[in-house]
Amino acid sequence: MAAPAPEPLAAAASVAQARRALADAFRKAGLDSPELDARLLAGHVLGLSHTELTLDGARPLGDQAAHALTVLATRRLGREPIARILGFKEFWGLPLRLNEATLVPRPETETVVEAALAAIDQNGPRTRTLRIADLGTGSGALLIALLTELPNATGAGTDLSADALAAARDNAARLCVTPRAEFAIGDFGAPLTGAFDLVVSNPPYIPSGDIAALAPEVHRDPRLALDGGADGLDAYRTIAGQARALLGDGGYLVVELGIGQEQAVATLFRKAGLAPSLARPDLSGIPRALSAHIARSRHDG
Template structure:
């Protein structure tokens, strides 16, 4: 049991003890992680934690909190522990086959909204999300565009089931389909918008990734091959058959990959680069391409 937690008699004191312990361990967001873990262990939301802050904890409740806290101290991401991560202000359930949706990937959603524009947001747009994982990008866009429909593909059946469950939980199941497929699978139609956050970490760099990523995210959702560009090559080959004239392609990229991916997609798929969107750390994160009208 984390030091001091055995003496934590109330919900608030348990939060304080965990916050201090997480801070000592170098965890980036100790107060937030403590709140999430205590809330998950006690099945309380933020309001419940606040209104019941002075409530006494039972021995079994302290043990439940301690068990989750120990997992966090061993390097397991808090989102994995509680089984859900917020993305685009929407809750997404996770599974072992999916990445944890990250704030950087919201840059792809922002780029897609810019590409389509305000004038078309009520159109019956068709979207494809390649390597959908939790379904986060596709479902965030369907949430923004009330008349859009789309399909998410992934090579992992468990990821597909996770995405389907998220679509149902968010009330979007009637507008979202999911299919087991790789990046080059023909989907039988062309789309107004294709989006993807593909694997882009060079194989040699996997071992140096942060422990929370290296030990807990699925390898095949990270490993982009020798140079990190294997998935982009596949997407570029498939793009002419997936994007209708005038349609758009938005790709998440890793740090330092902008020039290579721009050149690859522009030459292989004959798509015009329209812009690059940077994430909150000013890193180029989403590339926007457009297919000509012909």
């Protein structure tokens, strides 16, 4: 189905009028956050912050901005996510650049960062030397966020997609963690050698059969980032099988969960010799980040 086109914006329209017109068009099309989307697109085209947009509300758009904004609004009405239109997404307060091969980082994934920091805090100060692995790093979101919080940590991110790794490397460079981050192509932990203090992952976890029914915006994410196999658990099986070799003494594995996956993933982890805790909930109360460490056998001191 062809994307609905907005009324072309007039060059003489003011910034405030243009924002209202876009928000109306987005609302009529049933988008979730019409005002926010209109503000982000207007701010992007005009190079203005939120405050500047309000202060400059009476200023006329001008030809170029009116055309550019109409083009971007047409893309949004075609259900292209704002982050893909802008080419970046903020995660943990960090602006991450995206490309076709990267998932748009989700706010709920910040729960994994919180759970990982809570696990680190159990064993000592955040300033100690640490080794971190991020399996399926995508844009580098989890690894880079953790390196910004843990000043003496180094880390490795892996992905099956070379293009995703290019985005992760670029983000690490722009956000000044490059000397502490390295990236490798391969199957989750396969390219890495332990021992890590922390292994994190937000793996693909949507059951293959559920993907067709996802919101149109999600279909812009690469299939490799979404598809967790028939029951959504393929990646957790691989990661559970690799975890003991990757984790050092007292090390933690922290993974993001899809809705309703806590028990199944905890069972997989137990079978792999790990001891999972209760999952940490995200802001909607959904169990989202599962932490586990290597289970001590009865013979361990």
